[in-house]
Amino acid sequence: MDTFTLANQVEIPVIGFGTYKTTDGSDCAVVRQAIEAGYRYLDTAAFYENEEAIGQAVRESGVAREELFLCSKVWRERMGYENTQEDFESTLEKLGTEYLDLYLIHWPRPKDLSVDWKPLVLDTWRAMEELYLAGRVRGIGVSNFLPHHLNYLMEHTSILPVVDQMEFHPGYIQKTAVDFCRNLGIQVMAWSPMGRTRVLKEPFLMELAKKYQVSVAQLCIRFALQCGVLPLPKSSSLERMRQNLDVFGFEIERDDMYQILTLPQLGWSGEHPDRERMPAQVCGE
Ligand code: A2P
Numbered sequence: 001m002d003t004f005t006l007a008n009q010v011e012i013p014v015i016g017f018g019t020y021k022t023t024d025g026s027d028c029a030v031v032r033q034a035i036e037a038g039y040r041y042l043d044t045a046a047f048y049e050n051e052e053a054i055g056q057a058v059r060e061s062g063v064a065r066e067e068l069f070l071c072s073k074v075w076r077e078r079m080g081y082e083n084t085q086e087d088f089e090s091t092l093e094k095l096g097t098e099y100l101d102l103y104l105i106h107w108p109r110p111k112d113l114s115v116d117w118k119p120l121v122l123d124t125w126r127a128m129e130e131l132y133l134a135g136r137v138r139g140i141g142v143s144n145f146l147p148h149h150l151n152y153l154m155e156h157t158s159i160l161p162v163v164d165q166m167e168f169h170p171g172y173i174q175k176t177a178v179d180f181c182r183n184l185g186i187q188v189m190a191w192s193p194m195g196r197t198r199v200l201k202e203p204f205l206m207e208l209a210k211k212y213q214v215s216v217a218q219l220c221i222r223f224a225l226q227c228g229v230l231p232l233p234k235s236s237s238l239e240r241m242r243q244n245l246d247v248f249g250f251e252i253e254r255d256d257m258y259q260i261l262t263l264p265q266l267g268w269s270g271e272h273p274d275r276e277r278m279p280a281q282v283c284g285e
Helices: 029-037 051-061 081-095 117-133 147-156 175-184 203-212 216-226 238-245 254-261
Strands: 003-005 011-013 041-043 069-074 102-105 140-143 163-167 187-191 230-232
Touching: 029 041, 029 051, 029 238, 051 069, 051 081, 069 081, 081 117, 102 117, 102 163, 117 140, 117 147, 140 147, 147 175, 163 175, 175 187, 203 216, 203 254, 216 230, 216 238, 216 254
Parallel strands: 041 069, 069 102, 102 140, 140 163, 163 187, 187 230
Antiparallel strands: 003 011
């Protein structure tokens, strides 16, 4: 698979497999199928409680560890220097690996919005910088950070995150955050690149997909790539996993890109880093 090059020169597959809620407890069959379908970048998090299943899938796949790209994240309620050190070790143990390819801060702040996120982020990052400098992880980054969180981090630390993983799909392109990252050379990754199934039913996207003779899901994944964003599609079916990787045989024309980029908001997950979770009727879920 093609790769993007991160700011620290590490190569990363241009499409990853998202695993949030794709595994059922200890069941590793879905992840094994994803590897079989051709995914080499597996994206997990301590919060997903599937690291053990992923570790098992990796072992059973027979694919060499160096050919895979494993990313995990420290949970928002476990931020802080010692917690991060501890949880990193637990993640490695569960995945059954000696190192991670990428380790991220999952959210910039805990759920309790009255807690001061700033010292927590700095303490977490200090632990991550140490892990990176000790060669235990090939890259460190963040997830769901907006420009003001990144600014604070940059003003107080010396190593820049190499990635920022955030919700991104047609109708929710987070232009300000994406442009901010691009200007700093931070690779943006898209969780929910097709906005769950909601975006798949959008009439204009359905029409456009017909024009390119692809599915709306493929259109969304290709759209992310043409924006320079690394998509992390999830699926529980081998056929759709394969379909979501089959996005290199067409190119969205410039004017169609503009039309997707200027679509009205199509709803979003309701998960905003600085707010309470939005109720479904507000975010269009
Ligand atoms: P399924 O597991 O049945 O394939 P997102 O990653 O944007 O949150 O979206 C995940 C959802 O999209 C899952 O419910 C998944 O369902 C569905 N999905 C994934 N790939 C496709 C596809 N190619 N066509 C239709 N639905 C898809």
